[in-house]
Amino acid sequence: YEALLTAYPTAVDGAATLATLLGQLGRPREAAAVFERLGQHAGQLEAADLFEAGHRLVGANAYLAGARACALGLEKNPFHRDALFDLTSAYVQLRDSAKALAAARRLLDVDPLNRTAIRLMAAAWELERVPDSTLEYLRRADSSLVVDVSIATFVTEGGQAVLGGAANNAAASPSTPFRLTVEFLDAAGQVRATQTVDIPSITANNSHPFEVRATAERIHGWRYRPS
Secondary structure, eight states: HHHHHHHOOOOHHHHHHHHHHHTTTTHHHHHHHHHHHGGGGGGGGHHHHHHHHHHHHHTTTTTTHHHHHHHHHHHHOOOOOHHHHHHHHHHHTTTTHHHHHHHHHHHHHHOOOOHHHHHHHHHHHHHHHHHHHHHHHHHHIIIOOOEEEEEEEEEEEEEEEEEEEEEEEEEESOOOOOEEEEEEEOTOOOEEEEEEEEEEEOOOOOEEEEEEEETTTTOEOOOOOOE
């Protein structure tokens, strides 16, 4: 794989495999250095390939290399929710409190009603040794958040974007109706389209699926706000 990357220095999949192997050998800094070298060719790389590599590395516990792969991809598309989740998870595992907190803030800016994302913010504050903020986010995740939002699909093709997910009520009583305002973003974070979706009252321990569509060029990401 070293020889492969010498011959083809933009082979992201090969870089991910080499970094995984180095991680398994207990050489995490060398694994991360693979993506440092890859970053020298950032203009020739696709964000989707870097996100896939980062997800694979974080899943293999190669957190330092996985964080670097995600960070490289996020330079091209800074609002990619799953990459922000992987980046935050990696920094929490690395116990890098400052970077974990910064990544968690970016994640919650995109996906503020996701219970797992909120718990990652609590973990970041715990690393910072700020107990009041840790407890605040734990309470939000475990008790004050009645309806959890989970995004399952995001597809863009030919100027069309489709975001699909579900609102989940884990409480013992019906939820209060609310509205989500979804912003579809380009790679620079500019809003290309805005749509709203009404979430009705959801009975206890039940879910409500939803889908939001938009028509605009250069859509690369999304974020939502409850109201």
